[in-house]
Amino acid sequence: MRTLFPFIGYRDGELFIEKLLVKKIGKEMGTPLYIYSKKAFEYWYKEFDSAFSDVERVTAFAVKSCSNISVLRLLGSMGAGADTVSAGEIFRAITAGISPNKIVFAGIGKRADEMAYALSCNILIFNIESESELYLLNRVAERIGKVANISVRVNPDVNPKTHPYISTGLRTSKFGIEYEKAFDVYMKAKELKWIEPVGVHFHIGSQILDISPFEEATSKIADLVKVLRDKGLSISYFDAGGGLGINYKPEEPYPQTESLAKKIVPYVKSLDCKLITEPGRRISGNSGLLLTSLLFIKENEEKKFYIVDAGMNDCMRPALYQAYHHIVSSVEKERTEKVDVVGPVCETGDIFAKDRDIGVSNEGDYLAILSAGAYGFTMSSNYNSRLRPAEVLVSGNTYTVIRDRDTFGDLIKGEKIIDIG
Numbered sequence: 001m002r003t004l005f006p007f008i009g010y011r012d013g014e015l016f017i018e019k020l021l022v023k024k025i026g027k028e029m030g031t032p033l034y035i036y037s038k039k040a041f042e043y044w045y046k047e048f049d050s051a052f053s054d055v056e057r058v059t060a061f062a063v064k065s066c067s068n069i070s071v072l073r074l075l076g077s078m079g080a081g082a083d084t085v086s087a088g089e090i091f092r093a094i095t096a097g098i099s100p101n102k103i104v105f106a107g108i109g110k111r112a113d114e115m116a117y118a119l120s121c122n123i124l125i126f127n128i129e130s131e132s133e134l135y136l137l138n139r140v141a142e143r144i145g146k147v148a149n150i151s152v153r154v155n156p157d158v159n160p161k162t163h164p165y166i167s168t169g170l171r172t173s174k175f176g177i178e179y180e181k182a183f184d185v186y187m188k189a190k191e192l193k194w195i196e197p198v199g200v201h202f203h204i205g206s207q208i209l210d211i212s213p214f215e216e217a218t219s220k221i222a223d224l225v226k227v228l229r230d231k232g233l234s235i236s237y238f239d240a241g242g243g244l245g246i247n248y249k250p251e252e253p254y255p256q257t258e259s260l261a262k263k264i265v266p267y268v269k270s271l272d273c274k275l276i277t278e279p280g281r282r283i284s285g286n287s288g289l290l291l292t293s294l295l296f297i298k299e300n301e302e303k304k305f306y307i308v309d310a311g312m313n314d315c316m317r318p319a320l321y322q323a324y325h326h327i328v329s330s331v332e333k334e335r336t337e338k339v340d341v342v343g344p345v346c347e348t349g350d351i352f353a354k355d356r357d358i359g360v361s362n363e364g365d366y367l368a369i370l371s372a373g374a375y376g377f378t379m380s381s382n383y384n385s386r387l388r389p390a391e392v393l394v395s396g397n398t399y400t401v402i403r404d405r406d407t408f409g410d411l412i413k414g415e416k417i418i419d420i421g
């Protein structure tokens with residue numbers, strides 16, 4: 001087997017995911033199709049979680065990266081909690097059997113009804129992102145009659161050196177509360193009857209490959225914990241967020257979680273806190289791919305286009321952030337050619353790869369868009385009234401459909417047709 005990513009690679013010239021021929025799944029299920037590997041999820045979850053085994057912890061999988069309830073079920077069965085950013089994600093996590101006392105709720109724009117829902121579910125912690133949010137939560141908690149455990153999401157003002165759209169820990173970011181102000185917010189929280197400050201939180205960005213900003217943030221926030229404890233707050237949770245990056249090219253190096261843990265664990269131990277982490281992409285990213293069919297090959301004087309049946313509505317990252325996704329043919333090719341891989345959506349930005357060397361393919365071949373497990377299906381839409389793809393989970397030499405492809409009925413679900421009389 002020539003491995004591209006764990007459990008994904010070529011055997012005898014054919015692309016396999018675990019022990020299944022990708023082409024076979026494509027033939028049976030049609031395309032575009034999200035294909036995940038159970039073994040890969042297990043591998044990446046363990047790689048991450050076990051690095052922190054020296055401390056008491058909640059490894060809260062970031063639901064927004066891949067929110068299928070079977071995926072959540074699988075990770076939950078290995079002990080994962082859930083990092084959520086909406087009532088809908090809390091609902092998913094609970095539906096999948098994840099224990100509410102492993103659910104954290106972040107997000108800068110929580111509504112009162114979402115707070116009420118989260119409180120009624122008895123989630124572990126709210127990560128608060130503004131003073132106004134704190135007061136609203138206090139009022140909602142009073143109405144429901146349940147005290148809300150909170151952390152303040154502190155913006156440690158470190159540069160994670162990642163794409164500007166996915167950096168969140170800088171002073172100029174909309175996320176979190178500035179380091180200098182966080183102390184005041186905790187002092188205000190302390191006075192509120194229905195609020196219990198129990199933790200600290202930061203999340204500095206996504207797809208972070210250089211781990212030094214994590215240490216900088218951890219050390220800053222650890223100082224804050226000491227100051228807060230001096231003021232009589234009993235801080236017992238240290239939430240170091242998510243954001244650890246992955247390789248999008250098979251041959252590229254990527255950081256080991258071990259080395260991240262080495263930066264964080266000593267601080268958490270010396271504070272005697274419970275650790276919360278919120279990995280998303282790191283666990284789901286390389287656990288799935290998007291399979292697409294090459295519909296047409298079109299050439300002009302300048303360029304050659306591979307027109308595929310997946311579009312930006314199915315996988316938005318390339319159009320949204322010019323993100324790189326490795327694309328391979330389901331049959332290993334000897335020669336490559338320079339092409340643009342484009343989708344069928346009526347937008348110029350519907351491009352998966354530009355001037356990319358890809359194995360010379362024919363109309364009707366399958367192409368796999370790799371590393372599509374995170375922020376793939378979850379960002380999909382029905383734009384152009386396209387049916388969102390099915391999702392399947394491979395285990396060994398079988399697969400299970402974990403989401404049906406949309407039907408025309410799904411497309412107009414909830415819409416009403418007016419009476420023209």
Ligand SMILES: *Cc1c(COP(=O)(O)O)cnc(C)c1O
Pocket residue numbers: 062064065083085106107203205206207241242243244278279280281282374
């Ligand atoms: C998106 C998000 C995560 C997960 O980020 P990844 O880069 O996928 O690990 C974790 N925590 C919060 C608060 C988030 O918004």
